[in-house]
Amino acid sequence: MLVIDKYAYTNRIVNWSPKIKGLVWLMCMVIAFQPIVWLKAILIVAVAADTIFVTKVSLHRYLKWFYVILPFLLLSIIGIVFTMSASKTQLYFPIHLFGNYFGVSKAMLPKGLLLGVQVLAAVVSTYWFALTTPFRQILDLLVSLHLSNLIIEETMLMYRFIFIFIDSFEEIHRAQNLRFGYRNIRTSLHSLSILVKMLFEQIMVNYEAMTHALDAKLYDGEFKVGKSRPQND
Amino acid sequence: MIELKNVSFAYEKNRPTLKNISLKLGEDNENIVGIIGPNGSGKSTLFLNLVGMLKPSQGEIFVDGVPIKYGKRALNELRKKVGIVFQNSDQQIFYSIVQDDIAFALHNLKLPQAEIDARVDRVLKELDIESIRNKPIQYLSGGQKKRVAIAGILVLRSEWLLLDEPTAGLDPDGKRRMLALMKRLVANGQKIIVSSHDMDFMYEICDHFFILNNGQIVKSGRKKDVFLDEQLLNDCKLEQPWLVKIHQKLHLPLYADQQDLFNQQESELKGREQQ
Numbered sequence: 299m300l301v302i303d304k305y306a307y308t309n310r311i312v313n314w315s316p317k318i319k320g321l322v323w324l325m326c327m328v329i330a331f332q333p334i335v336w337l338k339a340i341l342i343v344a345v346a347a348d349t350i351f352v353t354k355v356s357l358h359r360y361l362k363w364f365y366v367i368l369p370f371l372l373l374s375i376i377g378i379v380f381t382m383s384a385s386k387t388q389l390y391f392p393i394h395l396f397g398n399y400f401g402v403s404k405a406m407l408p409k410g411l412l413l414g415v416q417v418l419a420a421v422v423s424t425y426w427f428a429l430t431t432p433f434r435q436i437l438d439l440l441v442s443l444h445l446s447n448l449i450i451e452e453t454m455l456m457y458r459f460i461f462i463f464i465d466s467f468e469e470i471h472r473a474q475n476l477r478f479g480y481r482n483i484r485t486s487l488h489s490l491s492i493l494v495k496m497l498f499e500q501i502m503v504n505y506e507a508m509t510h511a512l513d514a515k516l517y518d519g520e521f522k523v524g525k526s527r528p529q530n531d
Numbered sequence: 532m533i534e535l536k537n538v539s540f541a542y543e544k545n546r547p548t549l550k551n552i553s554l555k556l557g558e559d560n561e562n563i564v565g566i567i568g569p570n571g572s573g574k575s576t577l578f579l580n581l582v583g584m585l586k587p588s589q590g591e592i593f594v595d596g597v598p599i600k601y602g603k604r605a606l607n608e609l610r611k612k613v614g615i616v617f618q619n620s621d622q623q624i625f626y627s628i629v630q631d632d633i634a635f636a637l638h639n640l641k642l643p644q645a646e647i648d649a650r651v652d653r654v655l656k657e658l659d660i661e662s663i664r665n666k667p668i669q670y671l672s673g674g675q676k677k678r679v680a681i682a683g684i685l686v687l688r689s690e691w692l693l694l695d696e697p698t699a700g701l702d703p704d705g706k707r708r709m710l711a712l713m714k715r716l717v718a719n720g721q722k723i724i725v726s727s728h729d730m731d732f733m734y735e736i737c738d739h740f741f742i743l744n745n746g747q748i749v750k751s752g753r754k755k756d757v758f759l760d761e762q763l764l765n766d767c768k769l770e771q772p773w774l775v776k777i778h779q780k781l782h783l784p785l786y787a788d789q790q791d792l793f794n795q796q797e798s799e800l801k802g803r804e805q806q
Contacts, residue, residue: 307667433667434628458627461669504622510584511623514615515636515683516607521625522638526665527648 302363305429310352316435317442319427326423330416338419345419349426363425371417379403379410433457434526441525451521463497470496532557533581533613533691533724538590540573540580548576550746551590556724557691558739562717565737566726567757569768573746574726575618578693581724582615611640614689618696620676623683629671630655630664633682640687654682658712674705678712685716692716694725698732710736734758734772735788742767755785 306312311319329341350360381403386392389401431439440450470493474480479489533556540549556564568574579585580592583599583606592599599609617623626632630651637647655661658678663671671679677697684692694713698706706729713723713736727733733740740757742750744767750757758764758775771779774792778785786792 303667303669434665454627454631455625458625458668462621507617507619507622508625510579511617512625513584513606514582514610514617514623516610516639516687517635518639521635523631526628527630 302429303433305353305355306432309354309430311430312432314430316431316439319431319435320439323423323427326426327420330419330423335412335415338415341419342415342422345422345426349422349429353429355429364421367417367421371414374417375410375414378413379406381406437523438525441523447520447523450523454521454523466497466500467493532595534593534596535580536591536593538580538587538592540576540585540587542576547588548573548746549580549587552577552746552748553590554741554748554751557722561739562721563713563723563725563737563739565733565740566724566743567728567730567733567740567769568726568743569728572743572767574743575695577743578615578695578724578726581693582613583609610689611687612689613691613693614684614687615693616681616684616695616697618699620673620680623680624668624676627667627669629660629666629668629679632668632679633686635683636687650686650688654685657685657715658682659708672705673700674702674708677701677705677709681712690722692721692723694723696727697725698727698729706732728769730770730772731774734774742769744768754787 326341326345329337332338346360349355350357379402380400381389382395382398382400383389383392383403384398386399388404389399390404390407392399392401437450437454440453474489474493478485479492480486535552535554535556538549538552539547541547566574566577576585580587583601586601594609594612599605624632626635633654634647634651637650642650655664658681660675660678660682663675663679668676668679681692681694681697697709697713701709710732713725717723725733725737734754739753740751741748742757742763749767750760750763758771759779761771761779764771774786774789777783783792784795786795
């Protein structure tokens, strides 16, 4: 079970219209990618604070969610700012290497940092949207934007089956772990390959069962996703 | 009425899963028919044959006197008449929100929206799952998922409802609810065929039984006909329901269900006190 999903259903602004939330998200994105840097910084702080307020998530847990994206972000920044150069003067902290200098490029450092702030602002805003909007509202938003049915259908099915997939993954992983399948790198690789194989086999078995269930429900090639009905409870 | 005439079915050649089965389902006063058999006896295979998802390698199946045809349109008509709920709920719920999934089959039938809404509302109420109608599937308990899976078929209002192992994995509360639900459905005129090896459950709910072992029907009849032969049940890797056990071992009368036993014993006790 994804904990992150729970907040979307229990936050303080769960009953806001999805269109408003979508609009807020869009505005945040515009601010994240406009050129004024201090605005982006304010956005990060403000949206992060608001997220913690409306979802009542602990700061510790909120920060933990950034571990997922941090490696990607850091790697891209490192890739941008570190460079080889013939002259010492273009670099901070130059290191003499193979007749050239290796270090942080003076020209690229601001660009790298700008990218970092930009991405962080966008991610913080997207977390805000994901953590405050229940899935049914996201579907409503997609439907009212008149996106193609195929995209909406795909989104809906993914959200349904990602949880089953994660559950199967965790079950197998736990069973392997209990029998010391992940003691060292060698056994880990071996276990991981078995895990992937088992997931693949399960897909085949489930596929057959689901085909039968679809037949029983007279499936004709289309999953209709309409607007949700007004709640009367 | 559903009738099987000499039906055999084999997944692999020369290794039949169903062997020459002939039976009639849904004769008068048989509203819940139970197919009892151990694991691997062919219960699920029989069900898949009944809804035309598998085709018998020999013999024929008649629904209301007409043999099943295997064209797409004919099968759709059959499945409007005979609905089936499988054992694993997760494999038959496709939408992420409860009420969307229940409406799925009706959208496939291209019914008008008002009709769909009305039918969905009705089923939600009938199955007592109105409070979870807007919930995402992954937050439901096993029993709730089971009821959503049943609701998704009940909206079709088919004459027959096939339930494959409906109590598998349910807690006692879930089982009780399932029992009550099936009784309510039958009271509304639904005909049910249920497969299981949960002996007490089957004894309580069904009014006609077929015991399936190794792809063959080894016994059929009503409560008092099929459960008295302990040896046969043991040979089939089954066991006697507890009400039958106390009947045979303690020489109590054979009660139709738990409530019957309690009611009669209570009135007997009262009778004794008055003396």
